[in-house]
Amino acid sequence: MATGLAAHVVAMAHNNAWANHRLLGACKGLTAEEFAAPRTGFFPSLRVTLNHILWVDIYYIDALRRDPTVLQRYDDPPPDFADAHRLYEAQRASDHRLIDFCERQSEASLAEGLVLPRPNRTPPPSSVASILEHLFQHQVHHRGQAHAMLAGTHVKPPQLDEFFLAGEEHLRRDELRALGLPVR
Template structure:
């Protein structure tokens, strides 16, 4: 596995796919009505929160790939998967794209500047690693909200914080293999 910043980006992308797998797998036990039920958080439901995560991921990953059409998609409606089972495949596909992007990075490419296009303004460039760090923080932030909302349902929220430590490898091994990822 890569070390330094490239290794960190890969580790965070692997954690992201694993955490989304765990959270969405737990949410699959909810009915579509429970998934969409009003809850207290930044977004009003698990459905809205988890669809928002996917929309932001798609936008940022397209921007990181320097897709010239990314600004047009800024105004696309947020995906609206009605249940976790239908959202799962789209989120994991997005996560795989992010992981593949991170696996191709070098210290030099992570230091490159990139502007994230916004309507009616062009913000100053940020480094690719800063954009990735922001994206990982965004995902963690909203997954935490979804995790708290899930705690208010009949479904037990999964542990999402046992990814990086060597002594916890056995807690993630089978899931990583099921995702086609080598255990770390």
């Protein structure tokens, strides 16, 4: 069993999947029109915001897995799932890819340097751990915006500000089991 930073990135990946499950699950209560309706945020709608999260996940996970085609796809249009039901399934698959990657990490592999490919420039390498931290922060940032957008609809925004605190397992047990995640 992983300990230290390796265990932490696994916990973050599990929490990330749980938060995405809650947020996109709530968005399933919207019509396609409500999902795409203009709203205030960095991106103009829930649809665009949540598809952006998925696109960035795909890019970073492919880069972390050292997929040689990742740069060729950098400028591809992002996914555009028109309803939350289909986006939920795509995000869930992406979340499981991220969990799988994180579960395979060790302290040593997290310290390795990796260059994130970018068009027209080669940035210096970052540690795998730093890249994962950046990806998790990106998710939190845009999920928060989507959460605020959802508050402007008839659907109650779900609680997203929880982690895995002792004594609260009963609050998340069913959801984590449904996601195939260990109950923490």
